[in-house]
Amino acid sequence: MKLPALLLLTAAALCAANEQQQALLLKAQSDYDRVAAAAAPTVREASACIQSQAALEPVAPAEELALVRFRKGYCTLAAAATTGEASDFRDAAADFEGAAAVWPARAAAMMRRKQPLEPIPSILRVLAQISRLNAEVAQTHGLHASEDTETALSTALNGDSASFLPPATAHLIVSLGRTWQAYLAFVRGDLAAAARDLPGDAPAWSAWVAGRQAFAAGRYAEAASNYQHAVADWDAAARRDPRPLFERLAPPADPGQAYADLGGAQLLAGDPEAAIASLNQAVKRSPTAARALFLRARAEEAAGRRDAALADYNLASRTAFANAKDLASGEAHLYRGILLYRRHDYAHAEDEFSSALNFEIAADLRSDAVAWRRLAAVASGSCETAPGYLQQALPTVSPYFPQQEARAALAACGALTAR
Numbered sequence: 001m002k003l004p005a006l007l008l009l010t011a012a013a014l015c016a017a018n019e020q021q022q023a024l025l026l027k028a029q030s031d032y033d034r035v036a037a038a039a040a041p042t043v044r045e046a047s048a049c050i051q052s053q054a055a056l057e058p059v060a061p062a063e064e065l066a067l068v069r070f071r072k073g074y075c076t077l078a079a080a081a082t083t084g085e086a087s088d089f090r091d092a093a094a095d096f097e098g099a100a101a102v103w104p105a106r107a108a109a110m111m112r113r114k115q116p117l118e119p120i121p122s123i124l125r126v127l128a129q130i131s132r133l134n135a136e137v138a139q140t141h142g143l144h145a146s147e148d149t150e151t152a153l154s155t156a157l158n159g160d161s162a163s164f165l166p167p168a169t170a171h172l173i174v175s176l177g178r179t180w181q182a183y184l185a186f187v188r189g190d191l192a193a194a195a196r197d198l199p200g201d202a203p204a205w206s207a208w209v210a211g212r213q214a215f216a217a218g219r220y221a222e223a224a225s226n227y228q229h230a231v232a233d234w235d236a237a238a239r240r241d242p243r244p245l246f247e248r249l250a251p252p253a254d255p256g257q258a259y260a261d262l263g264g265a266q267l268l269a270g271d272p273e274a275a276i277a278s279l280n281q282a283v284k285r286s287p288t289a290a291r292a293l294f295l296r297a298r299a300e301e302a303a304g305r306r307d308a309a310l311a312d313y314n315l316a317s318r319t320a321f322a323n324a325k326d327l328a329s330g331e332a333h334l335y336r337g338i339l340l341y342r343r344h345d346y347a348h349a350e351d352e353f354s355s356a357l358n359f360e361i362a363a364d365l366r367s368d369a370v371a372w373r374r375l376a377a378v379a380s381g382s383c384e385t386a387p388g389y390l391q392q393a394l395p396t397v398s399p400y401f402p403q404q405e406a407r408a409a410l411a412a413c414g415a416l417t418a419r
Helices: 001-035 042-061 062-083 088-112 121-142 147-157 166-185 191-197 203-216 220-239 255-267 273-284 290-302 306-323 330-342 348-360 362-377 386-396 403-418
Strands: none
Touching: 001 042, 001 062, 001 191, 042 062, 042 166, 062 121, 062 203, 088 121, 121 147, 121 166, 121 330, 147 362, 166 191, 166 203, 203 220, 203 255, 220 255, 255 273, 255 290, 273 306, 290 386, 330 348, 330 362, 348 362, 348 386, 362 386, 386 403
């Protein structure tokens, strides 16, 4: 074949390859734009986007590869938000990290063209951390984020934003990242940090954290009001169909726990009827939550429903035993002890409270178990040493322990001793 003919064939092949590449570029961009423009993209839209980015990735120019990987990660994250698959969330995180890894090649290409230098956008790392946190929630139905995860997210949020994204999208991502940052602080019990880190467009979590702060300060009516606002927002979000993408990627609210906390605050605020209604919702959403059943029993007592309260103490104990390994549950023994105490079987109640202290039990429940055991001793007529021990226990009890009842028992013991 003569040289000119060979050159013509080569040029034609290059032209065809370039046209194919341009077609892939256009399709990949179009598929991504469709997902990015939708408030709640469908799995079909997200899957089409993932496939077109994957087809483009092997032939993408060096300066475009970072954006291809970002778009693939974003669409994978959109799909994961619907499927709830932990592996999909992890794939999205890997794509965002892959985009950050090849970003210097994009920056170098832009410098050669004398365009403004773009440092690696921190928003890629924000998205990677959001994806990994959602993966853990999807896999374990809980969160045990390490200190490294929290540090990585905080560092990313304090970095440069993303000039390659529309400002509204960048704002949503940063706001979502800050909500997760506050949630991590909330999970480890740092309410002040959670309140500080929450963005202004996370009203449910802001109300919930404010409620926790009010509860810790003993302002139970204020806590109940804040909890009510948060629960109403979360319930409204759950009814939206389809739910917006960024709402589905936000930290998870536990409806059962939320209603249990609301009911507990209403009980302590002196509204047992409202507490019972909220705790009915808690039990409906989490039938295996022994704590909600116990709180409902306390509210029923306060409302004068003795039989219903006894039934719920019994159910709380049985539920805690069912949740325990090898029937070793300090919580279950505590609830059974309260049931026996309410039946005036003080000797057996004291035994149950002692058993509660011999098994694993939460710190606040342990303090209550100690006080209940000493109250049972006082109620049974042991007025020599038991009152002193009960007095010592009262400063450490939870707000759900019946302190007024305990003080009445102490007074009765004192009067008996005086006679």
